[in-house]
Amino acid sequence: MKNPFTIGLVSENEFCNRERELGELITYAKNGSKVMFCSPRRYGKSSLVFLVLDKLRKEGFLTAYVDLFPISSEDDFISRFATAVIKGFGAGLDQKTFLEKIKGIFSVLRPVVEFVPDGVSISVKVDSPEKRSMALDDLMDGIGKYVKKRKIQACIALDEFQEITELATSKKIEGILRSHIQHQKDVSYFYIGSRRRILQDMFHNKSRPFYKSTYTYILEPISADHFAPFISKRFTGTGKACSLALARIIYDLAQGYPYYVQKLASIVWDAVEHVCDIGTIHQSFERLVRMEAADFEGIWGGLSLSRKSFLRTISLEPTATPYAKNFLEKQSLSIGGAQKAMKVLLAKDLIEKSPEGVYRPTDPIMREWLKKG
Ligand SMILES: Nc1ncnc2c1ncn2[C@@H]1O[C@H](COP(=O)(O)OP(=O)(O)OP(=O)(O)O)[C@@H](O)[C@H]1O
Ligand SMILES: [Mg+2]
Known part of the structure; x- marks a missing residue:
């Protein structure tokens, strides 16, 4: 199948x-x-x-x-x-x-x-x-x-x-x-x-x-209420099983990001013989992060040291106040340096401001990769 x-x-x-x-x-x-x-x-x-x-x-x-x-x-x-x-x-x-x-x-x-x-x-x-x-x-x-x-x-x-x-x-x-x-x-x-x-x-x-x-x-992400049943049905339609609760975990791990939801679901589907289980989902998620690493390394290699440091700190600690003293001290950056890094990373769409006003990496899997590195 x-x-x-x-x-x-x-x-x-x-x-x-x-x-x-x-x-x-x-x-x-x-x-x-x-x-x-x-x-x-x-x-x-x-x-x-x-x-x-x-x-x-x-x-x-x-x-x-x-x-x-x-x-x-x-x-x-x-x-x-x-x-x-x-x-x-x-x-x-x-x-x-x-x-x-x-x-x-x-x-x-x-x-x-x-x-x-x-x-x-x-x-x-x-x-x-x-x-x-x-x-x-x-x-x-x-x-x-x-x-x-x-x-x-x-x-x-x-x-x-x-x-x-x-x-x-x-x-x-x-x-x-x-x-x-x-x-x-x-x-x-x-x-x-x-x-x-x-x-x-x-x-x-x-x-x-x-x-x-x-x-x-x-365009906003697709909601879990639509995506989780979609995943579950696609398993059923191909003779395998993935409960709604587990489909929801796939969605949450990929943070609702449509491409990653599909990619993670696809890796899980390949790994599952008949019935999906939580262990397989977590292993598949690790696999997804490893698969994407080459792309992230390419992007990372093109950034200056101060931008790398700013991006990594935002990944570890998404913040609404990226120029606050304690946040800057963590990466030894001046306000000017941080503002420049922010401008470039926003222009490259590597960082975004969430609807709640928090700056975070745009790509949730890149964030996982940065947290591990
Ligand atoms: N309506 C949808 N239903 C299911 N999966 C979707 C849907 N929309 C997007 N996806 C997932 O997201 C992926 C990306 O879709 P698409 O290429 O249309 O996005 P895009 O926003 O044009 O991307 P890019 O910015 O890279 O051009 C698809 O391959 C699919 O995995
Ligand atoms: Mg496109």
């Missing part, structure tokens, strides 16, 4: 709840709203957005999903964006209609569609090098006109949107996007990402083009 837990994109039949979020995001799209959609990494943003787009498509929307990780240049950004729009807007059409419809969408960009043995290959070219500076305007203009002409609604998801801040021309790109998007009443945009500080700065800083142009939607 195949392991019923997944650590990839979650498809509709593997989905645990998210009913409310699904409804809310669909409503935003139907209102043509622009939404900044964020959460820590691996909470389920991409999976949920795919489902939202799928539902919208079935209701007659044009949809496009753009993955911006990683982008290497402005040209690369435009090419990914344009290709995703052409693919998305052309979904479900036969070859002839598709070619007819995309003809004339753009004036500078030239879609190149090749019918290859295993489907259609789409790329985008710019007619001449001197027209490259007009390419983004052309793309945005084309989207607006196409949607208006067809008298239809559209939803475009830009995943890992914070990546554009890595480009030297980011401010210019943000300005062009904003100037078009604000006029596209029938196109909803989802700006998705996990680097919350960077996204918040893009959307909440008065000097940035996207200032006050969006709703903010924060």
